[in-house]
Amino acid sequence: MSTDPKRRTAFITGLRELADFVEANPEIPIPRASIPVHYFPERVTDSEMCAEVDRIAELLGTExxxxxxxxxxxxxxxxxxxxxxxxxxxxxxxxxxHEALTSYRDCVTPDTDTVHAA
Known part of the structure; x- marks a missing residue:
């Protein structure tokens, strides 16, 4: 759980600065899609991570x-x-x-010299 007051203040300040900047600069495009702000619990046991998400869900009033x-x-x-x-x-x-899927990551090199017909 990240509740460091300095990081929290910096996060809130940054969000407000972004909102003020976008509002003051209507020529700046905004994303077409929704924007998630993610919080990932510290990697511990599955049950401990789930308990942290459950705690946050209660704070958010969500399921x-x-x-x-x-x-x-x-x-x-x-x-x-x-x-x-x-x-x-x-x-x-x-x-x-994910680890299994990416375990061969550097073992395959694509041939980038080949021209493919469209």
């Missing part, structure tokens, strides 16, 4: 999102228009699958 459970992402979110605050625990199963 655990069942859509992400089959992917071993235990999460909750509260939306503020197109901005959302999301607390996400990436459980051991998801981390293991």
């Amino acid at each position: 655990i999102d069942p859509v992400h459970l089959p992917h071993d992402h235990y999460m909750t979110a509260r939306h503020f228009g197109p901005i959302s605050y999301e607390a996400v625990a990436i459980l051991a199963g998801a981390r293991a699958r």
Whole structure:
């Protein structure tokens, strides 16, 4: 849990500065999609990470999102228009699958000299 007062103040200040800047500069484009602000609990046991997300869900007044459970992402979110605050625990199963998928990362080199017809 990150509750360091200096980091918290800097985070809030940065959000306000961004909002003020975008409001004062209407020519600046804004993202088309919604913007999540993610909080990831410290990597401990799955049950400890889930307990942290449960605690945050209670603070937010939200439920655990069942859509992400089959992917071993235990999460909750509260939306503020197109901005959302999301607390996400990436459980051991998801981390293991990701590590397996990326285990060959530097073993394959694509042939970039070949021209492909469109």
